[in-house]
Amino acid sequence: MENFNYYNPVQVLFGKGKIAEIGKFIPKGFKVMLTYGGGSIKQNGVHDQVMQALRGYEVVEFGGIEPNPRYETLMVAVGQVQRENIGFLLAVGGGSVIDGTKFIAAASCFRGKNPWDIVAKGARVDAALSLGTVLTLPATGSEMNCNSVVTREETREKLSFASRHVFPRFSVLDPETTYSLPARQLANGIIDAFVHVMEQYYTFRRGDEIQDRFSEGILKTLIDIAPRLMGDEEPDYQTRATFMWAATVALNGVIGCGVAQDWSSHHIGHELTALHGLDHGVTLAIVLPGVLHATANSRREKLLQYAERVWGIDPARPDAAEQAIEKTENFFRSLGVETRLPAYHVGMETIERVERRLRERGVFALGGIDDVNIDNLREILTSRL
Numbered sequence: 001m002e003n004f005n006y007y008n009p010v011q012v013l014f015g016k017g018k019i020a021e022i023g024k025f026i027p028k029g030f031k032v033m034l035t036y037g038g039g040s041i042k043q044n045g046v047h048d049q050v051m052q053a054l055r056g057y058e059v060v061e062f063g064g065i066e067p068n069p070r071y072e073t074l075m076v077a078v079g080q081v082q083r084e085n086i087g088f089l090l091a092v093g094g095g096s097v098i099d100g101t102k103f104i105a106a107a108s109c110f111r112g113k114n115p116w117d118i119v120a121k122g123a124r125v126d127a128a129l130s131l132g133t134v135l136t137l138p139a140t141g142s143e144m145n146c147n148s149v150v151t152r153e154e155t156r157e158k159l160s161f162a163s164r165h166v167f168p169r170f171s172v173l174d175p176e177t178t179y180s181l182p183a184r185q186l187a188n189g190i191i192d193a194f195v196h197v198m199e200q201y202y203t204f205r206r207g208d209e210i211q212d213r214f215s216e217g218i219l220k221t222l223i224d225i226a227p228r229l230m231g232d233e234e235p236d237y238q239t240r241a242t243f244m245w246a247a248t249v250a251l252n253g254v255i256g257c258g259v260a261q262d263w264s265s266h267h268i269g270h271e272l273t274a275l276h277g278l279d280h281g282v283t284l285a286i287v288l289p290g291v292l293h294a295t296a297n298s299r300r301e302k303l304l305q306y307a308e309r310v311w312g313i314d315p316a317r318p319d320a321a322e323q324a325i326e327k328t329e330n331f332f333r334s335l336g337v338e339t340r341l342p343a344y345h346v347g348m349e350t351i352e353r354v355e356r357r358l359r360e361r362g363v364f365a366l367g368g369i370d371d372v373n374i375d376n377l378r379e380i381l382t383s384r385l
């Protein structure tokens with residue numbers, strides 16, 4: 001492992017009934033803005049629990065944050081935060097609500113002229129409003145990291161920023177809040193967590209044994225629980241709890257410490273979402289198998305390690321690498337997700353457009369390793385037709 005500094009200030013409140021404790025972590029007398037999405041929290045009882053826990057606080061609500069949260073919507077919230085002297089943001093929902101709230105937190109304190117510069121130009125975030133989260137969709141890890149991805153409708157750009165100022169102060173992870181998730185979002189969440197691990201694991205074989213074994217453990221756990229998650233008529237608490245924690249540790253910084261990383265599937269996937277509105281998890285299920293194919297020679301040793309340790313394939317088999325890629329794609333399909341572009345009516349025109357856009361932005365390496373780059377992007381995406 002290389003040298004690393006690990007910092008994570010998020011207080012995790014994990015388990016049934018933990019929403020009731022959030023009052024301990026929000027300073028008394030603060031005016032709280034409760035942010036949420038399209039209304040699922042009002043149907044599944046989470047909103048009621050949160051309001052109960054916030055008794056004694058002045059609360060204003062900001063709903064309507066979309067999946068792939070939109071800059072245009074978030075800026076409306078920023079205006080309200082500034083006008084109404086909000087002291088604390090509480091995000092209740094999935095990754096989109098949490099990411100959107102991180103952007104609101106940063107943009108509300110931004111001193112530059114244009115808050116879009118935070119994601120478009122990497123403008124410095126010197127401060128942000130404090131925020132907490134109540135997670136309802138295990139997937140992104142946003143509840144325990146300092147990343148945020150924002151989409152601008154006007155220009156169809158989906159871009160991200162990271163700042164230590166937007167780490168949540170606390171995050172409630174109550175597995176029961178996931179009981180109302182539809183199959184589509186469970187599948188998205190499993191794929192997202194799986195690919196987060198892959199982007200921090202599938203690089204080079206360098207003897208990073210602790211990190212590798214952590215990662216392989218998370219991947220195997222996701223594979224193991226997926227049929228139960230997708231198939232159960234009645235949600236099972238323990239399975240939901242395992243899923244929720246797996247998704248959090250997949251992107252809370254621990255498995256990425258000191259190891260090479262390659263975020264190319266995410267980078268390419270964001271372009272597909274920006275242009276076609278595809279769910280984030282869906283884009284990863286499409287792109288990752290293409291990246292695995294494109295790097296099967298340059299990362300052969302690690303691919304064979306993955307084949308053996310995650311899928312139980314004998315690495316001496318001549319087709320071990322192929323088998324591992326096929327099993328990965330079949331795993332995504334077993335969740336009911338199509339893994340080829342035509343299933344989403346996406347063709348060559350989009351592939352060319354994505355390449356053009358990234359070239360215009362001066363991008364070369366698409367992740368952290370340059371065997372996936374702008375020159376083989378077309379090959380990767382055409383292999384998904």
Ligand code: NZQ
Pocket residue numbers: 036037038039040041044065066067068069093094095096097099136137138139140141142145147148149177178179180181182185188189192251266280
């Ligand atoms: O909006 P509501 O009504 O709440 O419904 C949501 C939404 O329609 C619904 N949902 C959430 N919890 C529910 C529920 N429905 C029923 N019961 C519940 N308990 O699910 C739908 C999707 O929600 P969304 O938040 O968009 O999904 P997800 O958590 O997958 O977040 C995706 C966003 O996170 C970004 C993605 O790019 C995308 O914009 N990511 C953020 C990352 C980070 N901050 O570190 C990393 C990821 O790689 C990812 O890029």
Ligand code: ZN
Pocket residue numbers: 140192196266280
């Ligand atoms: Zn992701």
